[in-house]
Amino acid sequence: MNPQALDLTNKLTQFHEYWAPRTITEFNGHDVMVVKICGDFTWHSHADTDDFFFVLQGTMFIDLPDDVVVQINPGQIFVVPRGVPHRPRAPEEVHLLLIEPSGTPNSGDIATAAPRRWL
Amino acid sequence: MNPQALDLTNKLTQFHEYWAPRTITEFNGHDVMVVKICGDFTWHSHADTDDFFFVLQGTMFIDLPDDVVVQINPGQIFVVPRGVPHRPRAPEEVHLLLIEPSGTPNSGDIATAAPRRWL
Numbered sequence: 001m002n003p004q005a006l007d008l009t010n011k012l013t014q015f016h017e018y019w020a021p022r023t024i025t026e027f028n029g030h031d032v033m034v035v036k037i038c039g040d041f042t043w044h045s046h047a048d049t050d051d052f053f054f055v056l057q058g059t060m061f062i063d064l065p066d067d068v069v070v071q072i073n074p075g076q077i078f079v080v081p082r083g084v085p086h087r088p089r090a091p092e093e094v095h096l097l098l099i100e101p102s103g104t105p106n107s108g109d110i111a112t113a114a115p116r117r118w119l
Numbered sequence: 120m121n122p123q124a125l126d127l128t129n130k131l132t133q134f135h136e137y138w139a140p141r142t143i144t145e146f147n148g149h150d151v152m153v154v155k156i157c158g159d160f161t162w163h164s165h166a167d168t169d170d171f172f173f174v175l176q177g178t179m180f181i182d183l184p185d186d187v188v189v190q191i192n193p194g195q196i197f198v199v200p201r202g203v204p205h206r207p208r209a210p211e212e213v214h215l216l217l218i219e220p221s222g223t224p225n226s227g228d229i230a231t232a233a234p235r236r237w238l
Contacts, residue, residue, distance in 0.1 A: 001203065003187045005174075005195035027169050027198050027218070030147070050146050054216075055124075056194075068122045075175075076124035079146050084120065097173075099146070099218070 008034055008056060011119050012095050021098055021106060022119040031116065033098040040089040044108030049101050051080040058094035063087040127153055127175060130238050131214050140217055140225060141238040150235065152217040159208040163227030168220050170199040177213030182206040 006024050011034050015022060019041065021033040037060065053062070055072045062070045062078060064086055072078050080086045100106075105113030125143050130153050134141060138160065140152040156179065172181070174191045181189045181197060183205055191197050199205045219225070224232030 001200050003183055003189050005189055005191040005197045007192075007195050009194055025196065025198050027171050028149070028220070032171075032196065032198070052146050052151075064122055070122050070124055072124040073126075075128055076126050077144065077151065078124045079144050079151070081120050101147070 008095075008097065012036065012056070014119055018093075019106070020114050020117070022117050023102075024119050026102065027099070029101055030099050031102045031104075033100070034119070035096050035098055036093060037088065037090045037096060038093045041087055042107060042112075043085055043087045045083055045085045046100075046104060046108055047083055049104055050082050051086070052097075052099040053078050053080070053088070054097040056095040056097060058090060058092055060088060060090040060094040060096070063089065127214075127216065131155065131175070133238055137212075138225070139233050139236065141236050142221075143238050145221065146218070148220055149218050150221045150223075152219070153238070154215050154217055155212060156207065156209045156215060157212045160206055161226060161231075162204055162206045164202055164204045165219075165223060165227055166202055168223055169201050170205070171218040172197050172199070172207070173216040175214040175216060177209060177211055179207060179209040179213040179215070182208065 018038045021035040023031040025032045054077045060072050107113050137157045140154040142150040144151045173196045179191050226232045
């Protein structure tokens with residue numbers, strides 16, 4: 001254990017790519033990650049895990065079935081239940097905290113998923 | 120699923136008691152909670168779960184064995200690994216996001232734990 005708090009703003013200065021989450025610590029078999037996003041992601045779902053989004057900066061949207069759109073502002077959380085198709089998108093740059101079971105493909109498909117990277 | 124983002128600042132205006140976490144949503148069998156703390160908690164540990172702290176407002180400290188002290192400022196995260204004794208404390212009021220498996224006693228002991236409450 002490294003007995004030091006992890007500063008999210010500091011972590012987010014250390015990389016610039018979009019849609020490339022960085023693991024900053026682990027929690028009960030999950031990766032705790034920061035990520036920068038901009039633009040539209042693909043529609044996907046995760047059969048085995050809920051999807052946790054916490055917006056730190058900027059405003060993002062998550063498209064859900066039946067034309068439902070969830071807006072997430074800074075300081076807001078949204079959890080997409082497992083199995084629910086969704087499309088994250090960000091008209092402008094957004095900084096996020098994500099939590100997913102270690103090894104979860106971010107695209108829902110291991111073939112197109114971002115690799116696991118630590119900060 | 121309620122397709123609406125959860126606003127942490129808004130949730131935190133809805134109660135005032137210290138050390139009384141409120142569940143705002145669930146994620147992979149965990150409670151996602153907000154809590155206000157002030158003063159010293161008890162030394163305790165959780166045999167079966169890591170302990171996730173994300174400070175939203177104020178500055179808190181977590182005492183660890185061997186006189187190690189971790190300071191956590193707003194925007195910072197610290198995870199206490201399972202089994203590690205720790206004492207959270209806050210000289211002044213602190214607002215936190217906590218994530219724990221649903222049913223985890225916050226004191227490490229079901230006899231003294233805060234009840235599970237939803238917001």
